[in-house]
Amino acid sequence: AQSVTQPDIHITVSEGASLELRCNYSYGATPYLFWYVQSPGQGLQLLLKYFSGDTLVQGIKGFEAEFKRSQSSFNLRKPSVHWSDAAEYFCAVTSGGSYIPTFGRGTSLIVHP
Amino acid sequence: DAMVIQNPRYQVTQFGKPVTLSCSQTLNHNVMYWYQQKSSQAPKLLFHYYDKDFNNEADTPDNFQSRRPNTSFCFLDIRSPGLGDAAMYLCATSRDPGTDKNIQYFGAGTRLSVL
Numbered sequence: 001a002q003s004v005t006q007p008d009i010h011i012t013v014s015e016g017a018s019l020e021l022r023c024n025y026s027y028g029a030t031p032y033l034f035w036y037v038q039s040p041g042q043g044l045q046l047l048l049k050y051f052s053g054d055t056l057v058q059g060i061k062g063f064e065a066e067f068k069r070s071q072s073s074f075n076l077r078k079p080s081v082h083w084s085d086a087a088e089y090f091c092a093v094t095s096g097g098s099y100i101p102t103f104g105r106g107t108s109l110i111v112h113p
Numbered sequence: 114d115a116m117v118i119q120n121p122r123y124q125v126t127q128f129g130k131p132v133t134l135s136c137s138q139t140l141n142h143n144v145m146y147w148y149q150q151k152s153s154q155a156p157k158l159l160f161h162y163y164d165k166d167f168n169n170e171a172d173t174p175d176n177f178q179s180r181r182p183n184t185s186f187c188f189l190d191i192r193s194p195g196l197g198d199a200a201m202y203l204c205a206t207s208r209d210p211g212t213d214k215n216i217q218y219f220g221a222g223t224r225l226s227v228l
Contacts, residue, residue: 009153032215034216036217036219041221041222041224042221042222043117043119043203043205043219043220043221043222044156044203044205044217044219045219046216046217046218049216088153090155090156094210094215099144099207099210099215100158100161100215101215101217103155103156104155105154105155106153106154106155108153
């Protein structure tokens, strides 16, 4: 069965510091990979996605993610975090076999001033 | 702007009193989903409609029902809410999965409290 692992429940960074949120997946087929962000009391918003091609993808709000097939990873990065980035971040995966995404449990980002 | 709208944003109901949550979309998407999300957890899919076809997740309690009278609207009915049903309920849509690899568009959610 497919699975998505976000090993960090909470990440704390200082404003202006760099950020990396980890995501690993277990999938037999070619995965389609997504990162969503959820601000408190809100729904999920798509940050970026990877379907094929260049393994480094750019998203909104200055985020990027890199697909590494050899490591089954799709880590989210940002070079300089802003206080408004404090939120819950979810990694999700679908494959050609199913259009229903599997979500990771989420990583809560805390930003210190 | 095209969007997914959920009403109400906050709903308080009494234990055992039926409640209906509403979702509408202006995206003209084929697929509509209902998720339950409890604090600090990933969204849990309850069911989804692919056009008029209803797809129930195997572990969704019978207490939860859904209706999709047309493309734009989808409702979540909780027939007899229990304390354990207090959660955020998220509606999402997507286009034909063959075109978009199933990018989902979420509403802001309805926070349900059960007293």
